[in-house]
Amino acid sequence: MSTDPHTTAWLDQEDAHLAAVIRRARFAVQYVGPGEGPGEPAFGYTIGLFGLGHPELVVVGRGASATHMLLDAAAGQVLAGRSLVPGELVEAAGEALLVEECPNPGDVLLGANRWYQRPAEYSVPAQQLAWASPPGCWPWDAGWDGGAHGQPRPGTWTA
Template structure:
């Protein structure tokens, strides 16, 4: 169990924490109503399998898996997730293995199945009141490194510390 999950578990019995979580839940619901989804960014943890990442909350309510990006800055993560989530909110159904590009952006993304969403999308599961073992589904948006090289390519310049493979990391 990650440090974050243990901390949240311990905190939920404190009345002040419960009041704060109620306010956060109300704010999140307002954000999702106004923008169709929200982006949650999580800084890197202390362990090697706890990288910085971000994910959407709200796409599951539109009938689509949530989206996750790992190993990028908060600003880049929000930009990518906002753009791709907007496509979903506008009716686009994304598919595993799909390559996403835009004319004005040099980046490339590939959608991959995230096999352990219960260890990653904690806020989405809280919002939809789902336990980790019955987590909302999620896709990991795997990004191409400099030179359009993906983690599965032989000449990928950095190891899993740069962008861990789906299912090998957690919140």
């Protein structure tokens, strides 16, 4: 893949910034705003947990601030030695989150795969953290209200 010199310089700066954040905090959060299509929700994910032997974490359908807060809290538990397991209910930043396996991480973790220099077909693994809205009502329950962009189920959306 060839890129123009301006793009190469920008990517080099982004890589240096990401490296500094990961060195300082042991992980970073990448937030991606919503796309134009219905299958392109806003989401965020960690970069760095895979290097610690844990899947990266993903939160879908929340704003930037809430996404960062949830991922910071959940990743903090991983840094403290906890391994999150699919099917487990965890508390992070005062919210209940259900850990689910993300079956298509190569379509979602573009920045993490770039960081680890892995092609999409050999993507780093990821876990999607489902959230309840209102509290106690999950995306698969009647009465769930996920807001404007909702919270698509793992594997049904891409970056």
